[in-house]
Amino acid sequence: MFLLKLVLRNAFRHRLRTLLTVTGLAIAVLAYGMLQTVVEAWYAGAAAASGTRLVTRSAISLAVFLPASYETRIRGVEGVKRTARSNWFGGIYQEPKNFFPQFAVSDNYLELYPEFVLADDERAAWMRDRKGALVGRQLADKFGFKVGDVLPIRGTIYPGTWEFVVRGIFDGSDSSKVTSHMLFHWDYLNETMRKTGRRANFVGVYIVGIDDIDNVAQISTSIDAEFRNSLAETLTESEQAFQLGFVAMSDQIIAAIRIVSYVVILIILAVMANTMAMSARERTSEYATLKAIGFGPSFLALLILGESLLICALGGALGMALTLPAAAFFKKVAAIFPIFAVSADTLLLQAACALAVALVAAVVPAVRAARVRIVDGLRAIA
């Protein structure tokens, strides 16, 4: 009890210094948590991918199309239940910074994506309208799209300005689903392209629904074997692997963010270690006095460690408490990532970092205090 009381008194002896240290710690823990969340948000698309969907694309690269005639052949492969066509449209809504993904998809596309929930009447309205489009809830909220709105979108891959009518807004089945994209009829795209005679009857990727998750490898191989040595060889992989491929393209950026998130811990470690070193240095004569009246070196070490733990616990808790509202605020203001949720892992890592900082910061002062000779300590001036 006496130890605890002494720790508490010591920690708040310099109120200003403790306040500054706790603030610094809280900011660092908060920044670390936000950076971890950014990294996780990057992987959100891959995490939401289904195991029973495969993506078949050109083996050369995504920018190369596959013939539309492949669909029936893919459907003939054993184990394949459904196939859907999807073309990346890459259009610009008003100006380039309003980027959102648009896909021209075949009408059965949503059957492969049960996680996107659409009202029956809206689905029927979409089916009836050739220029109809479906927008995700997150996208609709961001730009204020309503059913019936006409969206003029300037094509970059497909020339001209295209008009789409919003016929429905789909929701994600739970909050982890990304609904920041727009879907419209592949037939509309194809018929328009046929008129100009270029890039007609071409498909960007095929989404392949399979019967059993255990057959992913085998079905992928048989699809690719079907088209080996043809004009357009294919590459089939699970949807998750496909999404991770996108993440991997920016892996150095993610690595940089990861490194930086440890830098902030180092910064705060320097601040915290400094605070502890200063406090211990100022109290050298007190420690000598404690030793002189019979307290052992381990008591002194515990005293310093306790103080360090207390300050870090305060700062860490404050930082963690601020992470949730900060993430919510960031999501609302910046709206870069459709999914930006703080995971339990992040909170755990934050706590672990605060603990590590507390321990490391206490080491040098604790060892010094434990080793100080009573005579030298009593003589010391701060």
Place this chain on the structure above:
Amino acid sequence: MAIPLSYVARNLWTRRLTTVLTAGGLALVVFVFATVLMLDAGLKQTLVGTGEHYNVVAIRKGAETEIQSGVTRLQANVIEMHPAVATGPDSRPLVSKEAVVLISLRKTGAQKPSNVIIRGVSATGLALRPQVRLESGRLFSPGAAEIIVGRAIAKGFENTRIGDQLHFAQRHWTVVGTFDAGGSGFDSEIWGDVDQLMQAFRRTAFSTVVLRLADADRFDQLRADTDADPRLTSEMKRERTFYSDQSRALSTFINVLGLTLTTVFSIGAMLGAMITMYAAVSNRVNEIGTLRALGFRRSNVLAAFLAEALLLGLAGGLGGLAAAALMQFASFSTTNFQTFADLSFRFVLTPEIAAKTLAFSLVMGLVGGFLPALRAARLEIVDALRAA
């Protein structure tokens, strides 16, 4: 009379551990700040260096990148015949009709493939880009399935040494040379003969047409004529503008992310400096009293503590800058969000960045030291001398 600087410096030296820790915290922030600026400068330099002042790119209207663009053979011929186009020594127009395709290649040691630009160029393609020169091996011969690879590709991707073969578009392509494009975006590309590549990829149209202007002032005329010509659906852009536009999204991303981070981090480091300086003041109350009794003014004391804080900031700044300077030996490669192709660039330290970084570290020191210095200056002589 001012308090001598040696007094200030020796105070920092006396509390070495504290000084090192505080300056270390500042140095880390400065390091992050400097590397972000260096990365952005490197990206800009790479993409601006990709464009030549006299060159013009014709792409399809609305297309933002070469991959999305298409120019038919007829259109390419129309553009080639424009009077503003320069002619070479053989009195043929200096025009390169190019096909640009993305292919997936595996980076050395990576699990997942990255997209790489493969560019089919005409014989004049190299003449139009004086920054590109062959580093080793030889040029691809026209009509053969041969390719040459940029320096960044040769360094970072599997199977790209001279003599290696890459398989794509139903053919085996032999790497016969590597080229150095002077740190420009072409370093991250693979080049081959345009006719061979178009045939292999079953392309009927070129992606872009690159031409040299006979006279830089005739760009406006060329653009006006192209816009007016009903046969053409192309748009003329100066090559330099075209490529630097492509770095905009990535550059904004790096800047926003980096500067947000440094702002947040700098708060932590400034708090650290403040803690140190407050401690420096409270440990030296007696000294301050003595100094004042000796006749130094409040302003002298204020100046001395501010100088100490600035010195601390400078130490951190120099440390951070030195570490950042080492980053110049590293290069960074990532996917450009706009072109979707892998782009490799370096960290570039310019004098301007160095100046900005040092100014930033001094500001951090100043902000951290201001309140403690003010407290020191406001001490009353009697109270200060009496303090234990």
